[in-house]
Amino acid sequence: MAKISVNEAEITIIKVQEQDYISLTDMANAKEGESRAADIIKNWLRTRYALEYLSTWEQINNPNFKVVGSDHFKMQAGLPNFVLSASEWIEKTDAIGLVVKRGKYGGTYAHKDIAFEFGSAISVPFKLYLITEFQRLKEEEQKYLGWTAKRELSKLNYHIHTDAIKQNLIPKELTAKDISII
Structure with a gap:
């Protein structure tokens, strides 16, 4: 788990099956505060544009996605009595782009592509700062991985070098004494 700071708000990033998922709950908290975060996510999910985006992303990335379930939601989008939660979306469509976690680090998380799109619902500047901070985090991770890879290669090659x-x-x-000196 990692955290980035966007406009003085801490945004949590977790790994789900080796993919980065960003906390929509933290992003929504940055806009309105904790009491309204779930409402902001639900309001975004009920828009036709969000449902089109989620459906298209799932069709590209998820072979088990239930298109019929998503079509049902898209037909209801925009109606005054239509409400959709992330859990319901996941349950009815077998979606993998959103993840709902319970407990200490609970909340709604979305694949980075979806989270960036959700950033537009917060504000355009917020979305751009989020992308910038996320890229900075990834660059730092790559620097660390480069150092770790060099260290591991040196460790593996040590015996090869000494034997040679x-x-x-x-x-x-x-x-034996002369050899130890050499």
Whole structure:
């Protein structure tokens, strides 16, 4: 789990099946506060545009996505009595782009592509700051991975190097004491 700061709001990022998922709950909290976060997410989910975006993303990335379930929601989008929660969307369509977690680090999380789109519902500047901070985090992770990879390669190659020195550079007629010095 990682956190980034966007407009003085802490946004949580988790890994789900090696993919980055960003907390929509934290993003909504940045706009209105904790008491209204669920309402902001629900209001965004009930728009036709959001449902079109989610459906298209799922069709591209999820072979088990139930298109019929999403079509049912899209037909109701915009009606005054239509309400949709992230849990209901996931349950009825087998969606993988949204994840609802309960407990200490609970909330609604979305794949980074979807979270960036949700950022527009918060505000355009917020979305741009979110993308910038996320990219900064990924660059930092890559720097760390580069260092770790070099360290692991050195560790793996250590015995190869020492064995090569023993076999090729140390004359066989030396004593054990001389060899240890070399």
